Amino acid sequence: GQQLNQSPQSMFIQEGEDVSMNCTSSSIFNTWLWYKQDPGEGPVLLIALYKAGELTSNGRLTAQFGITRKDSFLNISASIPSDVGIYFCAGQKTQGGSEKLVFGKGTKLTVNP
């Protein structure tokens, strides 16, 4: 199935550093979402972006929806150990009458104290 191109695949950073990850697609999406998944858990929604060019923050997280609706980035500022996990971008579009999600392959974040 279709997947988004998410990079980097993994990141190893020191506590306090800023982090940036991004996703691109050849398709246009109505909505972009960023999720975080801890081991053995389901994804948790971090930020939802609905409008092209939209810049949204949630605490130390900031995400932007690309003007072309084909890309998005997520920034995490001043990382802390609990930021460890896998971050997934997801594009949402209407297909077959339902709002379906297409996921990126994830960015595994490791934060060293």
Next chain:
Amino acid sequence: GAVVSQHPSRVICKSGTSVKIECRSLDFQATTMFWYRQFPKQSLMLMATSNEGSKATYEQGVEKDKFLINHASLTLSTLTVTSAHPEDSSFYICSAGRLGVSKETQYFGPGTRLLVL
């Protein structure tokens, strides 16, 4: 708000048996429920979409007779893996769609780890 539960959280079964997984939206009525499968170190892949009271829509390559989905109410959907085989071992995650201000947002359950021996 927007809590989704799954039961069981993990299950081990013998090859050839059937396993039922429940997905419930606890504090909202879900317009649509989705079932995903996630293999180790992989992303989530959509298996099927279900709406209450109607047949599920399966993604290409997903066997509808093997993965039976019943969406009995606006808060409950079940996935039954029939005649399970070791290759069906995976992490199964459901999500429930909740209509927000302008868009339907999916909220995910905690997942069910299935191991088929």
